[in-house]
Amino acid sequence: MAARIWILAVVVAVFLSLSAFSSAQDLQIVNAERRIDLSSQIVKAFLTLKVENIGKDPVAEMLLAFPPTQIKHLAMVQALAITGKKKKKTYLPLDVKPSEQPDAPNDAGFFIVSFATPLGPGETVKLEVLYILTHSLEPFPVEITQSESQLVYYHDSAVILSPYHIKQQTTFFKTPSTRVESFTSIEPANRAGKEIKYGPYEDRTPYSYTPVIVHFENNSPFAVVEELVREIEISHWGSLQITENYRLTHGGARHKGVFSRVDYQSRRSISGASSFNALLAVLPPRVNSVYYRDDIGNISTSHLRTGFRKSELEFEPRYPLFGGWKATFIIGYRVPLEDYLFEAPDDRRYLNFTFGCPLVETIVNKLTVKVVLPEGSKDPSAVLPFTVNQDLQVKYSYLDIVGRTVVVLQKDNVVPTHNVPFQVYYTFKPIYMLAEPFMLVSAFFFVFVASLAYVHIDLNIAKK
Amino acid sequence: MAAKPIASPIPVAMYPTLSVFTLAIGLVITAFFFIYEATSSRKNRSLVKELVTAAVASVFLGFGSLFLLLASGVYV
Numbered sequence: 001m002a003a004r005i006w007i008l009a010v011v012v013a014v015f016l017s018l019s020a021f022s023s024a025q026d027l028q029i030v031n032a033e034r035r036i037d038l039s040s041q042i043v044k045a046f047l048t049l050k051v052e053n054i055g056k057d058p059v060a061e062m063l064l065a066f067p068p069t070q071i072k073h074l075a076m077v078q079a080l081a082i083t084g085k086k087k088k089k090t091y092l093p094l095d096v097k098p099s100e101q102p103d104a105p106n107d108a109g110f111f112i113v114s115f116a117t118p119l120g121p122g123e124t125v126k127l128e129v130l131y132i133l134t135h136s137l138e139p140f141p142v143e144i145t146q147s148e149s150q151l152v153y154y155h156d157s158a159v160i161l162s163p164y165h166i167k168q169q170t171t172f173f174k175t176p177s178t179r180v181e182s183f184t185s186i187e188p189a190n191r192a193g194k195e196i197k198y199g200p201y202e203d204r205t206p207y208s209y210t211p212v213i214v215h216f217e218n219n220s221p222f223a224v225v226e227e228l229v230r231e232i233e234i235s236h237w238g239s240l241q242i243t244e245n246y247r248l249t250h251g252g253a254r255h256k257g258v259f260s261r262v263d264y265q266s267r268r269s270i271s272g273a274s275s276f277n278a279l280l281a282v283l284p285p286r287v288n289s290v291y292y293r294d295d296i297g298n299i300s301t302s303h304l305r306t307g308f309r310k311s312e313l314e315f316e317p318r319y320p321l322f323g324g325w326k327a328t329f330i331i332g333y334r335v336p337l338e339d340y341l342f343e344a345p346d347d348r349r350y351l352n353f354t355f356g357c358p359l360v361e362t363i364v365n366k367l368t369v370k371v372v373l374p375e376g377s378k379d380p381s382a383v384l385p386f387t388v389n390q391d392l393q394v395k396y397s398y399l400d401i402v403g404r405t406v407v408v409l410q411k412d413n414v415v416p417t418h419n420v421p422f423q424v425y426y427t428f429k430p431i432y433m434l435a436e437p438f439m440l441v442s443a444f445f446f447v448f449v450a451s452l453a454y455v456h457i458d459l460n461i462a463k464k
Numbered sequence: 465m466a467a468k469p470i471a472s473p474i475p476v477a478m479y480p481t482l483s484v485f486t487l488a489i490g491l492v493i494t495a496f497f498f499i500y501e502a503t504s505s506r507k508n509r510s511l512v513k514e515l516v517t518a519a520v521a522s523v524f525l526g527f528g529s530l531f532l533l534l535a536s537g538v539y540v
Contacts, residue, residue: 441526
């Protein structure tokens with residue numbers, strides 16, 4: 001305990017001395033409130049900032065800083081500008097871009113938030129920033145038996161890391177249950193039920209950072225899809241066929257010892273508290289021909305509920321998943337074409353579909369979305385609200401001569417907030433649709449011509 | 465601005481009916497073709513008649529097999 005306080009003091013001193021690094025700041029944060037939701041494996045942080053311009057010139061953008069350990073696990077950063085009060089609040093989404101700052105202390109990572117209108121001298125603006133971290137809850141103990149509960153560490157700072165001076169700030173951590181083993185105490189810090197409050201802290205210099213560790217119980221399902229390959233095949237004859245290949249693992253504390261099925265079934269609330277056996281996938285509304293299988297064959301433990309706005313597929317792998325266990329399976333379904341394929345004003349066609357993984361509350365480490373365009377499509381291009389790696393491939397399928405163009409979109413660290421629509425544009429002349437029946441017609445005609453030739457050819461040696 | 469959805473040129477619900485009818489007609493014309501081959505003698509055969517029958521039969525059979533593939537779920 002004493003050693004921890006000593007390390008803390010040294011770190012604080014180091015960071016305070018580094019504050020001399022920061023250049024003259026035009027902005028200062030008057031009030032900051034940070035709420036970090038630790039209820040599931042995906043850590044969601046909501047930052048409400050009141051930013052004031054204390055310089056003489058209008059400022060068009062501001063920087064958000066993140067420690068180097070968090071930058072690696074950052075899945076998404078969004079910012080909104082709040083105008084109006086109480087009931088008449090309006091939220092305006094702002095542009096957020098990652099940036100490199102050369103004089104950053106200790107390799108901090110930065111994002112630039114561009115204001116809707118440049119902030120004049122003396123003006124204040126209220127911002128709400130949402131950022132999502134994945135793989136930030138570290139299981140400790142690293143291995144647990146079937147009857148133990150899962151405890152995790154969360155490393156963060158009681159003080160918000162920022163390149164600006166923060167006049168007043170408070171941080172709240174929300175845990176999923178009331179069981180908190182320990183949390184670093186940086187006065188004033190107290191805990192009430194499921195909430196730990198750090199603050200209010202006054203007048204913190206830029207780049208101040210006070211590390212804290214919260215050790216708490218989190219039995220929410222740590223469903224991590226290591227790799228997901230989604231193939232969306234467009235057929236102009238009327239349907240969109242989607243095939244998803246999953247490699248699922250349990251990303252929490254590893255399971256050690258034996259698995260007792262008797263204990264698991266008789267004392268379900270105590271046994272395997274952090275394990276999960278059911279998953280929910282949200283599918284499009286008018287879905288049909290849904291199948292769920294793996295290498296062995298069809299898996300029958302699933303329930304499909306179709307609806308008007310969405311369909312839900314509740315499915316169970318062949319066995320419950322404990323820490324470190326894996327399951328591989330394929331889910332496929334078909335949706336009508338007219339729901340997703342549209343004509344653009346410039347005569348191009350485009351597919352409007354949802355990016356991301358249909359499973360709820362799941363992290364995908366590596367997501368590949370392949371859009372297979374029909375034969376004869378030209379000039380493919382994809383439009384997405386965030387950055388992905390794009391590539392082109394060729395796939396040979398039914399009745400193909402030259403092959404179908406495949407637009408491959410690849411993204412790492414995908415969370416459910418990435419389930420937004422994206423578009424793939426291409427040009428297609430409708431006459432090319434006749435290539436497929438023409439191939440079949442010519443095949444049948446060849447058979448007839450062969451029989452004609454057989455009948456007409458005279459193989460007699462002797463003259464009649 | 466509402467985007468214009470693109471659908472199949474032929475209503476999807478009609479695929480099974482269309483496939484049955486086009487295949488039936490195609491098979492009938494195929495029957496005509498082979499009956500003509502079997503009953504006519506070498507002198508009376510007309511190549512034009514044979515080729516025309518073969519062409520019409522293959523068109524119907526080709527489209528019929530396409531609709532059959534689509535109706536059974538293989539969206540080519």
